Amino acid sequence: xxxxxxxxxxVSPYFLFFLIHASQTGITVLKYQGNVxxxxxxxxxxxxxxxxxxxxxxxxxxxxxxxxxTAGDILxxxxxxxxxxxxxxxxxxxxxxxxxxxxxVLYSYIDALQIWVFNGIASWEYxxxxxxxxxxxxxxxxxxITGIAFWxxxxxxxxxxxxxxxxxxxxxxxxxxLLQYKVKDYLxxxxxxxxxxxxxxxxxxxxxxxxxGKKASKWGHIALFWTxxxxxxxxxxxxxxFSQGKxxxxxxxxxxxxxxxxxxxxxxxEFIFIFTWLLVVIxxxxxxxxxxxxxxxxxxxxxxxxxxxxxxxxxxxFTNSFxxxxxxxxxxxxMIKYNGxxxxxxxxxxxxxxxxxxxxxxxxxxx
Numbered sequence: 165x166x167x168x169x170x171x172x173x174x175v176s177p178y179f180l181f182f183l184i185h186a187s188q189t190g191i192t193v194l195k196y197q198g199n200v201x202x203x204x205x206x207x208x209x210x211x212x213x214x215x216x217x218x219x220x221x222x223x224x225x226x227x228x229x230x231x232x233x234t235a236g237d238i239l240x241x242x243x244x245x246x247x248x249x250x251x252x253x254x255x256x257x258x259x260x261x262x263x264x265x266x267x268x269v270l271y272s273y274i275d276a277l278q279i280w281v282f283n284g285i286a287s288w289e290y291x292x293x294x295x296x297x298x299x300x301x302x303x304x305x306x307x308x309i310t311g312i313a314f315w316x317x318x319x320x321x322x323x324x325x326x327x328x329x330x331x332x333x334x335x336x337x338x339x340x341x342l343l344q345y346k347v348k349d350y351l352x353x354x355x356x357x358x359x360x361x362x363x364x365x366x367x368x369x370x371x372x373x374x375x376x377g378k379k380a381s382k383w384g385h386i387a388l389f390w391t392x393x394x395x396x397x398x399x400x401x402x403x404x405x406f407s408q409g410k411x412x413x414x415x416x417x418x419x420x421x422x423x424x425x426x427x428x429x430x431x432x433x434e435f436i437f438i439f440t441w442l443l444v445v446i447x448x449x450x451x452x453x454x455x456x457x458x459x460x461x462x463x464x465x466x467x468x469x470x471x472x473x474x475x476x477x478x479x480x481x482f483t484n485s486f487x488x489x490x491x492x493x494x495x496x497x498x499m500i501k502y503n504g505x506x507x508x509x510x511x512x513x514x515x516x517x518x519x520x521x522x523x524x525x526x527x528x529x530x531x
Contacts, residue, residue, distance in 0.1 A: 169372055175310045177380035183370070183451065184387035186313035187363030189394070190448040191272040194441070196360055197402045197417040203352025204345045205408055206338060209399040211353035212360070216392025219361055220385055222508060225516035227381055230371050232519040238368035239462045245518060252463040259459035261503055262369075263476050265362060266452030268500045270294060270480055273445045275493065280419060280438055288485035294446075295477045301450045302457065302473055306373050309450045316447040320440055324394070326433070327401055329425050334404035355505065359497075360395055362504040363448060364388065365512070369455040453477075 200208040233241035238258070243251035274290045301308055367384065374380045402417050414420055425433040453476055460472045483492070 173306065174373055174375045175307060177374060177376050178383050179310050179314065180367070180374050180380045181383040181387040181390075182314045182317045183310060184364045184367060184384055185391055186316045186444070186447040187366055187451045188361055188387075188391045189317075189444055190269045190363065191276065191441075191445055192359050193395075193398065193444075194276065194418040195272075195416045196357070197399060197406075198411050198414050199356040200353045200399070201403075201408060201411050202356060203349040203354075205349070206340075206403045207342060207345055207350070208353040208357070209396050209403065210343075211350045212357045212399055213392065213396050214350075215354045215357050216361060216388065216395065219364065219388050219392070219508075222512055223364065223367075223381075223384055223388060225512055226365070226368055227377075227384075229512070229515050229519045230368065230377070232522055236372040236377065237370075238515070239459055241515070241519070245522070255459045255463040258369075259456040259463075261507065262366065262452045262456035262459070263479070264496070264503070265500055266449045266456070266476075267480055267483060268496050269445055269448045269452070270298075271484060271493070271496055273442070274484055276416065276419070276438060280416070281435060286485075287488050288481065291481050291484035294449075295481055297446065298449050298453060299473060299477055301446065302453050303470065306370060306454060309447065309454055312443075312450060313447040316443045320444045323437060323440060326422065326425060326437070327398070330401060330405060330421055333424070334401060336404055338404050338407060339400065355501075357395075358505050358508070359501050361388075361391065362500065362508075363451070365504075365507060366451050366455045369458055370451070 200212065204211055229238065229241060230236050232244075234244055239255050242254045242258075245251065246254060270291070274287050274294070277290055278285070278287065301312055364384070364387070371377060371380075398418065402411070402421065405421055406414065406417060411417060419434050419437070422437050423432075423434045427433060430436065453473065456476060457469050457472045460467060461469045483496075
């Protein structure tokens with residue numbers, strides 16, 4: 165599948181775990197609980213669990229689609245099925261989707277910095293610093309992004325231990341009674357949970373850069389399971405910490421919980437948490453942007469990748485400098501949510517069906 169790739173551009177199979185997990189644990193972890201509770205209430209963790217497990221089926225579809233493409237990615241699959249021009253147009257649409265998803269992560273993280281840390285610093289100042297960092301990493305290539313994804317999982321992973329401090333404040337009775345909601349309510353919570361799991365679809369673009377794709381697939385499933393388990397645990401802990409009425413009025417529930425942690429040598433632990441979370445946010449933005457740049461590169465070879473990257477970063481800077489009202493915050497969130505739902509649960513199954521038909525026709529011709 166990746167025989168055409170140079171060996172020095174490939175990464176080991178187990179790095180797929182870090183790439184997928186890093187792309188799914190972004191800024192949404194800090195503020196999703198108030199949304200998922202809207203449907204199934206304190207049972208929303210069940211919706212998250214079911215949705216997370218369903219992603220294994222989508223990942224299986226993704227791998228099958230990649231096997232049917234000439235270069236092992238969705239970009240070549242588009243051109244194989246729809247032709248050079250229509251396939252190229254679909255790749256550009258995919259690049260726009262990835263770039264908007266990356267913008268949403270950067271936009272939300274800057275919002276968190278202004279609310280919780282330095283509210284006197286303008287958005288464009290944060291944006292310039294972060295965009296310079298992203299440019300340096302993305303221009304370094306896929307192996308550099310893989311490295312930052314690795315450390316973006318390992319180092320912030322120690323922050324999970326801080327949740328043990330919160331167990332003493334948990335109220336188990338907030339989780340009962342179980343299974344008292346209708347199916348419609350669980351579906352609402354599941355739809356609100358979709359942004360949590362977005363990011364793994366970028367594997368459709370970078371999978372040819374993984375050595376021995378057949379062995380790497382198990383690491384993808386492990387990453388999806390670990391992400392699901394992490395979200396379920398955080399959700400249950402949050403529901404035991406806050407009542408439903410309280411959660412409806414909190415924008416950043418995870419940070420609000422962390423805020424109660426006080427150490428003898430550090431009173432505002434949430435500052436450390438937010439700044440360390442930059443290592444979680446940066447890989448997500450880099451993976452999305454790298455995927456978008458590669459989609460443009462293979463669709464319009466005349467445009468240099470550096471120019472494409474600078475264009476996207478300029479758009480990020482403009483958005484974070486001038487479109488900073490609550491209206492635009494909600495608009496970007498809705499765009500990411502609904503586009504992600506369409507991509508995961510409509511477009512990927514559609515491509516899977518097309519690839520199945522194509523595979524069947526090839527077998528008939530050989531027979």
